[in-house]
Amino acid sequence: MEFKLTKEQQLIQSVARDYAEKAIAPLIEEIVEKNEVPDEIIDGLKDLDLFALPISDEYGGAGAGYASYVLAEEQLSRICPGVAVIVSVNNVGAAAMSIFGTEEQKKKYLPMGTTGSGVFSFAFTEPGTGSDPKQITATADRDGDYYVLNATKRFITNSSYEGPIIVFARDTETGHINGYIVDKFCEGYSISEPWKKMGVRGAPLYDVYLKDVKIPKDNILGGPGQGFWILKVAMALGKIGISSIFLGAMLAAYEEGLTYATAKTHRGAPIAKFQAIQMAIADMFMKYEAARWMAYRIGYLADNAQDKGDILKDSAAAKIFITETAIDVARIALNIHGSYGLMEDYKISRVWKDVIFGSQVEGVSHLLKVLIAGEILKG
Amino acid sequence: MNIVVAVKQIPDLQQIRIRDRRPVLDYVPCVLGDIDKSALEAAVELKESVQGRVIVVSAGNGEIEDTVKEALAAGGDEAVLVEDDTLADADSSVVAKVLAAAIRKIDDVGVILFGEGSADNYSGRVVSAVAADLGYPQVGYAKQIEVDGPLARVTRSLEDSDEIIEVPLPAVISVVSEIKEPRIPSVTSILKARKKPKAIYRLDDLGIEIPSGKNITTISNLAPVSERKGIVVKSVDELVKILKSERRLER
Numbered sequence: 001m002e003f004k005l006t007k008e009q010q011l012i013q014s015v016a017r018d019y020a021e022k023a024i025a026p027l028i029e030e031i032v033e034k035n036e037v038p039d040e041i042i043d044g045l046k047d048l049d050l051f052a053l054p055i056s057d058e059y060g061g062a063g064a065g066y067a068s069y070v071l072a073e074e075q076l077s078r079i080c081p082g083v084a085v086i087v088s089v090n091n092v093g094a095a096a097m098s099i100f101g102t103e104e105q106k107k108k109y110l111p112m113g114t115t116g117s118g119v120f121s122f123a124f125t126e127p128g129t130g131s132d133p134k135q136i137t138a139t140a141d142r143d144g145d146y147y148v149l150n151a152t153k154r155f156i157t158n159s160s161y162e163g164p165i166i167v168f169a170r171d172t173e174t175g176h177i178n179g180y181i182v183d184k185f186c187e188g189y190s191i192s193e194p195w196k197k198m199g200v201r202g203a204p205l206y207d208v209y210l211k212d213v214k215i216p217k218d219n220i221l222g223g224p225g226q227g228f229w230i231l232k233v234a235m236a237l238g239k240i241g242i243s244s245i246f247l248g249a250m251l252a253a254y255e256e257g258l259t260y261a262t263a264k265t266h267r268g269a270p271i272a273k274f275q276a277i278q279m280a281i282a283d284m285f286m287k288y289e290a291a292r293w294m295a296y297r298i299g300y301l302a303d304n305a306q307d308k309g310d311i312l313k314d315s316a317a318a319k320i321f322i323t324e325t326a327i328d329v330a331r332i333a334l335n336i337h338g339s340y341g342l343m344e345d346y347k348i349s350r351v352w353k354d355v356i357f358g359s360q361v362e363g364v365s366h367l368l369k370v371l372i373a374g375e376i377l378k379g
Numbered sequence: 380m381n382i383v384v385a386v387k388q389i390p391d392l393q394q395i396r397i398r399d400r401r402p403v404l405d406y407v408p409c410v411l412g413d414i415d416k417s418a419l420e421a422a423v424e425l426k427e428s429v430q431g432r433v434i435v436v437s438a439g440n441g442e443i444e445d446t447v448k449e450a451l452a453a454g455g456d457e458a459v460l461v462e463d464d465t466l467a468d469a470d471s472s473v474v475a476k477v478l479a480a481a482i483r484k485i486d487d488v489g490v491i492l493f494g495e496g497s498a499d500n501y502s503g504r505v506v507s508a509v510a511a512d513l514g515y516p517q518v519g520y521a522k523q524i525e526v527d528g529p530l531a532r533v534t535r536s537l538e539d540s541d542e543i544i545e546v547p548l549p550a551v552i553s554v555v556s557e558i559k560e561p562r563i564p565s566v567t568s569i570l571k572a573r574k575k576p577k578a579i580y581r582l583d584d585l586g587i588e589i590p591s592g593k594n595i596t597t598i599s600n601l602a603p604v605s606e607r608k609g610i611v612v613k614s615v616d617e618l619v620k621i622l623k624s625e626r627r628l629e630r
């Protein structure tokens with residue numbers, strides 16, 4: 001057992017850290033204010049091959065694996081979770097296509113989300129359901145060599161960027177839930193006004209409307225009837241991204257708390273001299289360390305699993321633990337700041353609004369716990 | 380014509396803690412210093428004009444093979460390494476001898492670049508010693524280099540002026556960090572770095588004599604103590620007055 005990054009992993013981590021500090025940090029105010037990430041950042045991430053780290057280099061990805069992906073996403077999110085969310089959702093779509101797509105689909109669509117000008121979206125949630133695929137109401141009607149899709153998909157990340165979107169809908173003939181590949185902004189595709197998110201600013205979030213969108217019948221991902229399986233694998237991998245993102249937000253909170261504790265003085269001495277603040281610092285450290293190794297391990301598991309669906313229990317556990325711990329750590333860091341932490345001049349106020357997102361996305365904690373217990377009890 | 384860049388592995392300065400005014404180096408990974416990375420970036424740019432290869436040279440302990448990947452990811456084409464555990468704390472005269480011997484193993488050397496001083500000790504002694512050993516001219520503080528046939532035209536950054544000189548090649552040139560901002564390497568270039576050619580020598584392979592005694596003894600190497608003045612003011616006016624009296628408000 002070795003708890004150590006390889007040289008390559010160390011370097012990839014510092015590439016992400018350097019890029020985040022040099023290119024993203026100077027624009028953070030603008031990103032938060034406008035709730036938009038400038039295109040030059042996406043281009044920069046693509047130039048450095050940070051945009052599709054785990055996707056095979058055969059299709060323009062970096063082929064660097066999930067362990068490296070976790071390290072990079074943590075560093076991007078430490079500066080801007082919104083940017084890290086764009087990357088994460090791109091990788092959910094691209095990974096689903098890498099695993100389940102035909103050679104033709106991969107050749108056509110993957111480069112859009114790796115080196116090309118597009119970004120993947122992955123559309124499961126609807127106004128009526130975010131957790132239960134059986135309740136999906138989007139429909140796909142077979143019409144000769146085509147399918148005709150009708151859907152309202154809620155809270156869809158990256159839906160304002162061009163590129164492929166994988167839409168989960170029910171085949172009205174067979175009743176199967178399938179993943180359908182659609183080119184965004186084709187005829188019949190439209191999006192709502194942007195959602196005004198309280199945090200994770202910059203990651204584009206809209207509802208997506210498909211009105212009689214016609215796609216070739218071969219644009220089913222993985223063939224008919226595989227929708228649930230694809231969802232399971234994509235969710236398992238998606239939780240790696242979410243775990244890394246909220247690990248990065250937690251790191252930002254920890255750093256802010258620590259900096260404030262050593263900079264703020266009372267009667268001439270830093271508040272870190274108080275034992276209560278020392279308890280807080282130790283708590284932040286312990287929680288970050290536990291979360292960090294859980295996140296790194298899940299990256300390692302994904303790299304070594306033949307069937308990525310097998311890691312669902314572990315990635316769900318990591319996701320719950322890390323997203324909830326991120327809230328704990330941000331709370332501690334905020335307490336260290338006193339009232340100053342509530343002011344927008346202090347970064348911790350923004351981090352606080354970011355960390356709260358983790359538990360609510362990619363599967364709410366309750367349901368994931370049911371899933372974990374189910375796997376354990378299955379024996 | 381090939382361009383050689385000498386790089387040194389140093390502990391990651393951002394991860395060093397100071398305890399009792401001494402650096403704590405446990406668990407601190409090795410990296411390349413920033414000036415060395417600037418030198419490398421300058422080499423990569425020069426390479427375009429001379430149609431050669433960028434060859435990274437380094438001497439160090441067993442970790443050097445791993446550390447040099449950073450240079451190979453950032454544009455180095457191949458590496459020539461001297462690996463020996465005694466090199467980790469060898470003094471600069473030994474290091475210079477070793478580097479010169481390693482550089483002699485390389486064909487068609489035109490420009491040999493160094494950072495102006497290493498980011499850890501900053502003694503800056505190695506450059507001249509290597510130039511003397513090889514018998515090549517040496518130019519310091521370069522902020523711009525152009526190769527023109529058998530000559531290099533070098534702009535030197537001096538304290539209050541720039542100086543432009545020409546030097547016949549091969550030459551040893553040390554650069555200041557402003558010569559080039561080091562690039563952030565791409566992930567793919569990091570992954571490819573391990574496949575780039577590396578020649579690894581042991582000290583015995585070099586046919587040089589290493590003096591047994593030490594020429595240089597470090598007596599003390601302590602972090603400076605930053606003393607606070609502990610002045611308490613009661614009003615902004617008073618603060619301004621003190622700052623003015625210390626001439627801190629004049630810029």
Ligand SMILES: Cc1cc2nc3c(=O)[nH]c(=O)nc-3n(C[C@H](O)[C@H](O)[C@H](O)COP(=O)(O)OP(=O)(O)OC[C@H]3O[C@@H](n4cnc5c(N)ncnc54)[C@H](O)[C@@H]3O)c2cc1C
Binds near residue numbers: 124362367
């Ligand atoms: C920033 C952001 C980005 C997003 N991006 C995407 C995206 O790209 N694609 C996409 O498809 N979706 C996306 N979503 C949607 C998100 O994944 C869902 O909203 C989330 O999965 C929760 O679904 P819901 O809001 O419908 O909650 P519900 O499923 O309605 O759950 C609400 C509450 O009921 C509880 N509950 C529900 N069912 C059960 C049950 N069976 N047992 C016990 N408790 C239950 C839950 O625990 C929860 O507390 C995004 C959301 C956000 C905020």
